Amino acid sequence: MPLSSEEYDKLTTEEREKYDAGERQREREEQAALPYAWSQQLGDVDIVVPVPKGTRARDLAITIAKKKLSVGLKNQEPIMAGELCQDIKVEESAWTLEDQKEVQIHLEKVNKQRWWENVLTHHPKLDTTKITPENSKLSDLDGETRGMVEKMMFDQQQRQMGKPTSDELKKMETLKRFQAMHPEMDFSKAKIS
Template identity: 50%
Template sequence: MAIISDIEETTNSTPPSEQEKKGNSTMLPNSANGLDMDKYSWGQSLQEVSITAPVPTGTKSRQITCEIKKKSLKLGLKGEPAMIIIEGELFGPVKVDESFWHLEDQKTVSVLLTKSDERNWWKSLVKGGPEIDTQKVEPEPSRLGDLDPELRSTVEKMMFDQRQKEMGRPTSDEIQQQELLKKFDFSKMKRVDKFSNMA
């Protein structure tokens, strides 16, 4: 119980970082399609979210507390004083059985979260945190071939729509609607109206 109260005190007394002060204004994503924060960095692909957090050199695994739940994450260090690195509701649900953490070289904690929905980019790691501009996200081209056909077509459509929006051109859905309108014969519709008026 003492650890929990220490954790809460530490969380409340931690001054917000410069990025956290900016609130929900969108930012350019880092090279991993996430953000570099004061206490950690996160990145993402359509399938996974990866987090790296530096910890004091010599940290042991037993000193780390990491609770991965379907919709939340808590990562920190036990002890006096306890330190919270991340705590909050995740931007999207994750597959707990396919998510894990490990300690590298006793100085870096890595967390891998497997997204439940592999079709969307996360705007932030935790809800209420700094958001990235998902229009600026760049998926790895080499990974597209690894996706199943349905997911690959979804990703390619998203990429096409993103490029079209940037150039001020219609998206794939808008193009499809235009094509349908071209095929639709309005002259037949007018004839139907004439017959209905005659009746």
């Protein structure tokens, strides 16, 4: 039985560790009982649904919608079906049949800053406060975000060494070009701010 946050706060360190271990075990058992396996990153969810060996793509009935998911064999009860716990980008989500024995589904989250508690709202929930994400690498980032992070890292290093940041360097370069175009002007008192 999950504790309220007030009850949890009253536990000693040892009681919390024991409670957390029990909760993780309960979550593992609940997830193992589902008819699929799933994993997630902040931006997406991947689901593997076992199907009978020899299944062909044309035997499948799969629906991926912004807030709904259904996976099964035609003319049979779905293996999994229901409302997704969060919205997805349908146009960036897809499924494939691997080795005629499992359906692999990739769902792109609309909100890429939120962990999912579950895939379908009626299935057991995970405690998302206990998720420890993998360290991301710069190569995992999209071009614009990567550029911004690299700029921030460069500026941080420059400040630590007492050197100008990238913005200050750009301003200095612009001033140099302007000076070259206007040698008749006196720039001795020019300040870069």
